[in-house]
Amino acid sequence: MTVPAIRVQGLVRDFPKVRALDHLSFDVPAGIVFGFLGPNGAGKTTVIRVLLGLVNPTEGRTEVFGVDPRTGGEQVRQHAGALLEHNGVYERLTALQNLDFFGRAWHMSSGDRAARIRELLSQFGLWERRDESVGGWSRGMKQKLAVARAVLHRPRLVFLDEPTAGLDPVASASLRDDLARLAQQEGVTIFLTTHNLAEAERLCSLVGVIRRGQLLDFGTPAELRSARGAPIVRIGGRGLTDEVVQGLALTPGVGGVERDREEIRVQLVPGADVGAIVAWLVGAGVAIEEVRRDRASFEDVFLELVSSEGDKAPGVTR
Amino acid sequence: MMHDVWTVARKEWLEIFDQLLRFKRGGWSILLIIAFLGVISPLQLGTSWLSSPLMFFYWPLLTTSMTSTLIADSIAGERERHTLETLLASRLSDTAIILGKILAAVMYGFAFAATNLLIGWTVVNLKHGHGELLTIPAPRVAALLSLILGGSFFISGIGVFVSLRAATVRQAQQTFGVIILLLMMAPVIFAQFVAPERQANIISRASELGLETLSLRVAGGLGALALALNVAAIRRFKRGAVVLD
Numbered sequence: 001m002t003v004p005a006i007r008v009q010g011l012v013r014d015f016p017k018v019r020a021l022d023h024l025s026f027d028v029p030a031g032i033v034f035g036f037l038g039p040n041g042a043g044k045t046t047v048i049r050v051l052l053g054l055v056n057p058t059e060g061r062t063e064v065f066g067v068d069p070r071t072g073g074e075q076v077r078q079h080a081g082a083l084l085e086h087n088g089v090y091e092r093l094t095a096l097q098n099l100d101f102f103g104r105a106w107h108m109s110s111g112d113r114a115a116r117i118r119e120l121l122s123q124f125g126l127w128e129r130r131d132e133s134v135g136g137w138s139r140g141m142k143q144k145l146a147v148a149r150a151v152l153h154r155p156r157l158v159f160l161d162e163p164t165a166g167l168d169p170v171a172s173a174s175l176r177d178d179l180a181r182l183a184q185q186e187g188v189t190i191f192l193t194t195h196n197l198a199e200a201e202r203l204c205s206l207v208g209v210i211r212r213g214q215l216l217d218f219g220t221p222a223e224l225r226s227a228r229g230a231p232i233v234r235i236g237g238r239g240l241t242d243e244v245v246q247g248l249a250l251t252p253g254v255g256g257v258e259r260d261r262e263e264i265r266v267q268l269v270p271g272a273d274v275g276a277i278v279a280w281l282v283g284a285g286v287a288i289e290e291v292r293r294d295r296a297s298f299e300d301v302f303l304e305l306v307s308s309e310g311d312k313a314p315g316v317t318r
Numbered sequence: 319m320m321h322d323v324w325t326v327a328r329k330e331w332l333e334i335f336d337q338l339l340r341f342k343r344g345g346w347s348i349l350l351i352i353a354f355l356g357v358i359s360p361l362q363l364g365t366s367w368l369s370s371p372l373m374f375f376y377w378p379l380l381t382t383s384m385t386s387t388l389i390a391d392s393i394a395g396e397r398e399r400h401t402l403e404t405l406l407a408s409r410l411s412d413t414a415i416i417l418g419k420i421l422a423a424v425m426y427g428f429a430f431a432a433t434n435l436l437i438g439w440t441v442v443n444l445k446h447g448h449g450e451l452l453t454i455p456a457p458r459v460a461a462l463l464s465l466i467l468g469g470s471f472f473i474s475g476i477g478v479f480v481s482l483r484a485a486t487v488r489q490a491q492q493t494f495g496v497i498i499l500l501l502m503m504a505p506v507i508f509a510q511f512v513a514p515e516r517q518a519n520i521i522s523r524a525s526e527l528g529l530e531t532l533s534l535r536v537a538g539g540l541g542a543l544a545l546a547l548n549v550a551a552i553r554r555f556k557r558g559a560v561v562l563d
Binding site: 008052053054055073074077078080081082084085086087088089090091093097101102104105106107149159192298 | 321322325326328329333334337399400401402403405406407408409410411415557
């Protein structure tokens with residue numbers, strides 16, 4: 001049986017006034033991009049700290065490639081790279097000096113270090129500016145440098161804590177492409193936390209949703225959408241008045257109706273007959289121009305998960 | 319281990335020399351100190367600069383103050399600039415991080431004093447040598463350098479504790495300033511509680527030892543204290559506590 005990159009079993013971490021992690025359990029297979037999603041304060045960063053051996057759990061057990069970070073923290077960190085909450089770049093040093101320091105810390109040979117630094121800085125478009133102090137760089141450039149630092153020593157596992165936070169859309173897209181390329185080319189396991197759900201859906205082959213330290217759902221983005229997102233029909237046409245919308249909401253098979261600009265978004269209950277709904281609208285005088293089936297977006301699924309108060313999500317795959 | 323200690327110390331030096339070369343963070347004041355202690359003072363004192371007992375007071379004091387500025391920044395600075403957690407997430411051990419930072423601060427102070435001494439000695443020779451090589455007696459140099467090294471290690475041992483606890487560099491420097499003041503006042507405070515006869519006895523015994531021997535003994539004592547402080551600092555430096563602080 002293959003050892004998962006990460007194994008978390010019954011993980012609890014208490015702080016003086018709050019339980020940050022509440023019996024978390026999940027496995028992350030090696031060689032994938034795993035997305036860990038949740039609102040601020042959900043416990044994402046604490047999980048990374050525990051997995052890196054920076055913070056000990058109160059209860060439960062974690063393993064990184066079969067090693068317990070509590071007792072083998074140095075061994076875990078030897079094979080891991082991290083971009084944490086802050087980019088952690090030394091602003092007084094140049095890009096070259098930043099990477100050289102961490103290359104030395106990971107005992108890379110002089111030749112390997114120089115070649116790898118050149119490769120990564122070129123890949124991230126920073127080679128020409130390698131001798132500049134990074135203090136004057138833009139946030140996006142620093143973030144790219146921090147990603148380069150995280151993968152410098154060719155780790156088996158990389159933790160990226162909100163790598164695109166605070167970046168403009170262009171810089172985010174560019175960094176996202178770089179991450180996808182790195183994951184494919186380097187074959188590393190990436191543990192990614194993000195608020196950007198489109199990013200998670202695009203990059204991650206597996207996601208976990210956490211809120212108040214509890215795992216709410218776990219699976220592929222498609223599984224989460226199909227398990228949670230009710231089928232939707234979008235209907236466009238003339239005559240979609242407020243009265244029609246209110247009347248449609250009371251029709252059998254309709255779970256809810258929302259206006260979305262020039263069309264309506266009809267949430268269907270299981271077994272609903274779309275033909276009957278369309279017929280009802282025609283009967284109400286609506287001149288229908290377009291009917292198309294849709295599913296709830298990943299963002300809808302995420303919001304549904306994290307906004308429901310106090311419940312434990314059913315069907316959590318652990 | 320030594321490779322990792324050296325890696326951390328090297329990074330510290332790169333950071334401080336970048337600041338000095340840009341004349342930020344005390345760059346100008348260091349040039350002024352070199353001008354005064356390395357050039358003006360030897361020019362004024364002439365050959366007596368080589369044998370002045372004051373050497374045993376102001377060189378260690380100066381080195382200590384240079385070391386203290388760097389060591390106060392060691393952990394608190396990393397915390398303030400949000401680089402500490404990334405450093406702790408690296409494969410560097412706690413011991414390597416602490417020892418690397420102490421080594422950087424000690425060597426910085428020591429190198430500064432040694433450079434100043436060398437400049438001063440060169441100035442005295444150029445101005446007053448008259449073709450003859452004037453030297454400082456070897457035991458005196460050895461005693462002075464030992465005192466400088468012992469003092470630097472001692473201050474670094476205290477400084478790393480202060481820096482571990484402080485949230486910001488400013489806070490670390492303020493706390494450290496108070497501690498250094500108390501240490502400087504220690505002989506005065508000590509004198510309050512010791513009878514005059516006993517004080518006279520201590521001074522007489524110190525005089526009998528001679529400046530060089532006394533300095534070597536003080537340096538040894540400071541070195542032993544520094545060692546104990548450094549071991550305690552390594553034990554105190556626990557990643558979890560530092561991250562959550």
